[in-house]
Structure formats: structure tokens, C-alpha cells
Amino acid sequence: MLDKLEAIKERFEDVSQQLIQPDAMSDMKKYKSLNKEYKDLEKIVIEYKKYLNLISNIDNAKQVIATEKDEEFREMAKEELDELLPQLDEMEELIKNLLIPKDPNDSKDIIIEIRAGAGGDEASIFAGDLHRMYSRFAEKQGWKMELIDAQEGTSGGYKEIISSISGEDVYGKLKFESGVHRVQRVPATETQGRIHTSVASVVVLPEVEEFDIELSMNDIRKDLFCASGPGGQSVNTTYSAVRLTHIPSGIVAQCQDQKSQLKNFDKALKVLRSRVYEVELAKKLEEEGAQRKSMVGGNDRSDKIRTYNYPQGRVTDHRIGHTVYNLPSVMDGNIDDFVEQLRIAESAERLKEGVA
Template structure:
């Protein structure tokens, strides 16, 4: 690890010299690339230098302790400080998810359980919208299909960082993919019996057009009349759009906007995100393994999380997380369970080093 740190410190010094050269900034793209790498390395190199300094100070304290035992206590404290810095360096050296700064496309789909599943999907959608609001993220409902009782058959939402910037939505929401199970007494249940149903969540980093190019010859575009609410202009014109990506068979529909052109643009956004997710899964075995938790079929047996309303309990089965604050979680307070998933993810990556 420390051989690698020496190499990174050397690279950091070279980048510092390059960025001080006015000629480098004549090429804005190149300067931006160098500045980004320099910013990535700076905290690592700073911690490395702090670790080196603590080692030198510890050695000096050990030598002085031979003459004055009081320095032995200082040497022991420096040794603890150095051990802490080593652990911090291990964490800093964990490979970063290249998509962590990206915005997110999130899909919620009702599954088994009929109308109760659709109502639960609606609750999940609201939960994610509230969670985004807590983090200052912007949300945009790209497409949704409702039910008569206020449930959601399926919905697609774009989540992006607000003006304040900060971490991308993907860095937190990427852990939400999978089948979510609910246990509660449905509003449609007259006998007061607890039912179990499920809804699926699929999360993808949003792809920029530069990330994924969609060839017009590779897509089939169908238009049809919207079936959802939205007024006469929506329901009386063929404004809804269905795009089929012929090479992969991926189908995306959008009917929320009033114009055919707007619906096509929104559908292309979702298509690009799906294609990016598929390409990354195919190219990287680790990404493919991580996506095993994503929705395949919305089947209760493939659950990643259970929401038990009678006990006010939330359980994430991937990391053994359990808490009795479901009322707060369903209102958007998701940080506790997401922190547990992020910590387990980091631990697994540290184990691979």
C-alpha cells in the first residue's frame, strides 16, 4: 500500500507543477482533467504526509524516552495516531464508484399483491421524493401510471443534485435497487388481516448523451393516446410515445408530457440510463455482481427489505439492519439504513484490497 502511496505523491507533485504552467490552461479540457485528478489525490497525499510525520515524531520520542521515560507516553500516543492514519489511508485508497457524482433515474413498479402493491409502490415513490427533498435534490417525475385508489402501477423519476452541488444522488440511492416487501393491513381488507405484497425498485445512474449514443436506426418509435389523467389535450391526441431499442429489446414508454416531442425526449433519457447500466454490468464483473440485488421479477421471495407496519419495523436483509422507526423511514428518513448499506459496501471493498 505504501509503495503505491509514494507513487501517488509523485503524481500529485507532477500535477501541481503542470497546473502552475499557464500553457496547460490553453487547453481547457486538459486543464479540467488534470485539476480533477489533482483534487482526487490531494486528501490522500495530505494523509500520507501526516502519517510520515507522525512516524518521524514517534521515532524521535522513542529515542528521547531512553533518557526521559516521560517521552514514552508521547511515543505511544503517536503510534495510535499513526495507526488511525493508516486506516484512513486504506479507506481513501478504496476505488471510487465513477458514477457517484451522477444524477439518478429511479423506477418503482408494483408487483404481487394487486391494489395493495400499487398503494405500497405509491408509498415508496413518496418516500424517495421526500428523501430527495431532505437532501436538497431536485426531482422530476418522467412517467407514471396510477390506479383508481391512488396507487402507482409504475413510475419513473429523475433525481439530481440541487444548485448547492454536493454528492450525486447515485452515491446514496444506488443501494435501493431490489424487491421491497410490505406487511400491513390493506385499506381494501375488511377483516383486519395482515397481507404481504411487494414492489420493485430499479436504480440507474443517468447517462449523458455523450455517455451513450442512441442511433436512430436502432430504435422503433410508436405513438399512442395517453390513458392517464392530464386533461383533454393529453387524452385526445396521440402524444404518448413508446420507444423500442431493437438491438437489446429494451422498451420505454412515456405519456406524462403534453407533446409527443417532449415524451420522446423523456423516453430517450430513460433508455440511455438503461443502456448505460446494461453496458456497465456487461463490462464489469463486479458491477454485474452488485446488480444481482436489482429487480428481476417483483417476487416476494427476492426481497431486499421488509416494511412491517404493525411492528413499525424496517429490516434490510442484505446487511441484517433492523430498526423500529418505519413511520420516519416511510416519511423519507432513509439515512440510517443507507448508511448501514454504504458501510457494508466499504467494508467489502476494504476486504478486497
Template structure:
């Protein structure tokens, strides 16, 4: 049970924010408080319901001692015994420490892995799945770079996704996605297995990542298309190497060198920010214990089996026989909701062990 003092401290902070917002304060401070108010408002409302239910329970227990009221008190206690656990759980989830990056926009990278042409086709399927899911969420998808496959799909595709709570919902998609299906070119009906790697990188603010110019090596070259044919005769493509980490980012989709450099720096910032977050996470053993597997690009997280029309997420042992609906983006939310719930439950359990 959540201690009363903890609940009251949240209510007190919410009321303090309300009070300060009504005072004559600078615009910057008002904007800052408005954000905190928006975050605290649903928590304060849920806590209010929990506190009221706890008081009703205490009142009902008092009424048990009154002869004529005992039966009614028992009925009230039975009702509250059903209501209180859910109210407690809802507040516990709301009070879990939030990932500071949850509200960030993301850079989504999908790369074909083992499986040749079939892997590139699958990478295309995955990217379209995220595109459709994003559309359903009201998010904006902006293509950053794409390298088409020989027969369709993509060897690699990178896009920016912006909107409310993008990283919070997509962060568990990072990892190796495996597909099992019969390729169109397979005459014998044999099932082939191929894979694609997904990386979801939260976009940092300028202040989150400091990049020293002396740590960069910037190379320019001519952009080339399929078959090695030059798209243009100017050196507009850009390759940036971050010397301390060895991270290399190339960009050639834009016609201007300036735009390609800006795009490449955008991706580099996200990669450096993600690498630092991963380093910090690894240092927090207890924190990682309370997380659903995410961030490890080599971890096989999900299998899409076409013959059986099923999708299995190996981290939470969940199988849904809704392959078409998931790839169309409609049922992907079910998988994402299950992953978020599992992560919340694991973090709650970890906190209880520490307490």
C-alpha cells in the same frame, strides 16, 4: 498499512495538477483539471495528515531511547496508536476505485409488484420516500411518467433525479421492496404482504451509448387514461423497441409526440447503459464479490413491517425500528450510509485478498 510510495504518488499527482492549473492552458483543459483537483484535494489532505502522524510516531520511537524523554514518548505513542488506524482507514476508503457513474444523475423507476391495490399504494409510499430524501439532499426530482393505481399510489412511476452524487447514494436501492401491513379495507386485521420493484439507472452521457436508428422500432398511438378513455385524439404516445435487446419503452405523459419520443429515448439510453454496466460487472467476478447486492431487480432487498414499525435490509442484516422516519425520508440516510460502509468494507477485504 498503505505503502509510502502509493501515498507519495497521489501527493505528486495532486501537486502536478495544481502546477498545470496555474499555467496558461486552454479553457477545456482547465475545466478537466479543476474536476480532478476537486476530487484529489480531500484525498491529499487526508494523506498529509497520515504521513505527518507516521512521522510523529517514528520520532516518538526515537525519543524512547532518551532517558528523560521516554515517558513523554510513551504517551505520544499511545495517542498515535489511537489516531493512526482511523487515518489509515479513511485514506484506504478514499483510495478505493470509484464507480465512474457515482456522480451521475439517475432515472428512478418504482413499479407495483405482487399485491394488487396494496402494492400500488406501497409503490406510492416508496416514491414519496425517495422524493423527500432527495429534497433533503438538495436534489431536483422531475416526473417523467406515472400510471396511477385504482385506489391510490402508482402501478408505475418514473422520475429523473439530478444533483451531486445521486447515483452514489441511491444505487443500492435497486431490487424488490416488500411491505407487511394491515390494509385499510381489511376488516379482520390480517397482515398482508405485497411488494414493489425499484430500479435506479444512472443517466448516461450521449457518448456513453450509441443507438443506431435501424435498431429501433418506433410505434405511435393514442394516449389513453384510466378506464381506456382517450386523453386526446392525436397519436401522441410513443413506444420504442430496441430490437437487439428487446427493451421496450413507452411514453404518453406529454401532449406532443416529439416530447414523448425524447422522454422515451432518455429512458432507453439509461436502460441500455445500465444493462451494459451489469454485463461488465458479471464478467468481473472479483469485483462483484466485493459488492453489496445491487442491480438484480429480482433480489428481495428490504422489508417494511408496519405492525412492528421496523425496516430490515436483508443484504446487511440491519433492522431499524424507525419505519415512519424512513418512509418520511429522514432516516433513509442511515440505511444508505450503512450500505455504503458495508460495500466499502467488502471491497477493501476483496482487495486485501488479491494483494
């Protein structure tokens, strides 16, 4: 492992030098790639330096125990060694996880799409609850969330709501949220107090750059229409809303959130690019036979991944069998526990497969 870490440190120093060269920004595609590599390697190098320092302290303590004649010094060294050795095990485990090859999309921003499923008005209300949950989580992470498109439900919430979230490691933290979320509770419209089950689907797409996938504007049909819903007096009188159709695949994306047609076009193009990228990536992995079906990240979108049970205040993630009894806190955006447990489960799977 030390040889591998030393090689990473050398590569980190090489990348650092390349980034400070006068002509580093002449090729923006290369610069962005180097900058991303720098940030990824830096995390490992910081822990590697701590690891070397820890090994040095352990060696010094062992040396004192072996050579020191003063019993008091020897006892102090033994106490120090007893504290340092468990830290070494923890540090080695941490570094092993850092050395697992990362999903190249983990550092990307995301497009998150939430749609009401079975359950009528209650499903739309639940979709709105999920949107608020992710909004609060994004806020606590210091991320920026922007609305792209929304269709409101007749009794509140949303039939569909699409947003972008930008920040550090957004896709890496939220990619496991894709799937069907189920709620069990008594709807506000229920007069006899019966518990209903409703569902909403969540899709998390990495927001891809132009150089990640090439889309020819000749393959895209642009339609303009009047926006509907909130947005001011001009919302229903100007053709500011944009719908883009990728003709070869039939994939459609639209945006009507902004009054500016140009801004709506840019947002819709981001969504279209991400949707086409996801389809193309899935095809590529299938052709290579490399699509990894795991209990965490490789399931079908139709799979029910989590249940929110209001009568019992319980939230259960079915993929990892993880249950908590703090539903109000979870719905207020405190989903860190699930995010962390899912990442740990994926790391454990990849270690088991011998990826590292």
C-alpha cells in the same frame, strides 16, 4: 501506502494543470473525464495531507518524550501521543477505503423505476410510499428529482413511476436500492384487520452520457400518442407523449409527463440509453467473467432485499442482516443508516477480495 498516495497526489496536480489550460474545454468528452478524475482524486489528496500532518505531530511528540528533560513537557507529549495514535488508525482505515477502486458509475445521476408487484392495490400504494421515501431522501441530500413517467394505481399510489435524480454521488448512494421491497401491514381496504404482504420492485440505473454508449437513431422507432392522467386540458388531445423502441434489443422507454413532445422525447431517450447501457454492460462483464456476485450489489433483481413491517415498526435489510425499529422515520426518507451500512459492507467485501 505512502508511495501510492504520493503518486495519486502527483496525478492530482497533473490533472489540475490540464484543467486550467486555455484549450481544456475544446474536447468536452476529455474535459468531463478530467473533471471527474479531479473530484475523485481531490478527496484522497485532502485526507493524505491530513495524514501527513498527523504523522508529523506524532513524530514531534515522540521526539519530545525521547529528548525533553522537563517532566511536565514529557507528560504533555505523552497525553498528546495517546490522543494521536488512535486517530492514526482511524485515518489509515479511512484512506484504505478511499483507495478501493470506485465503481465508475458512482458519481452519475440516476433513473429510478418503482413498480407495484404482487398485492394488488396495496402494492401500488406501497410503490407510492417508496417514491415518497426516495423523494424525501433526495430532498435532504440537496438533489433534484424529476418525474419522467407514471401510471397511477386505482386506489392511490402508482402501478409504475419513473423519475430521474441528479446531484452528487447519487448512483453511489442509491445503487443498492435495486431489488424487491416487501411491506407487511394492514391495508386501508382490509375490513377484518388482517396483515397483508405486498411487494414493489425498485430499479436504479446510472444515467449515462451520449459518449458512454452509442445509440443510432436508425435503430430507434419513435411512436407518438396522447398522454393520459394529470397535465392540463391538452393532455388527451395532443400527441405529446413519446414511446421509443430500441429495435435491436426490443427495449422500450416512454415519457408523457411534459406537454412538450421534444421534452418528452429527451427524457425517454435518457431512460432508453440507460436501459440499453445496463444490458450491454452486463453482457460485457459476463463475457469477461468479471461479474462479481456479492451479498450487497450483485444479486438478482427478483431477490427480496428489504422488509418494512408496520405492526412492529421494523425495517430489515436481508443482505446485511441490518434491522432498525424506526419505520416512520425511514419512510420519511431517513435511509442514511441503510445507505451507509450497505456501502461499508461493499467496501469490506472488496478489501477482503484484495481489490485495493
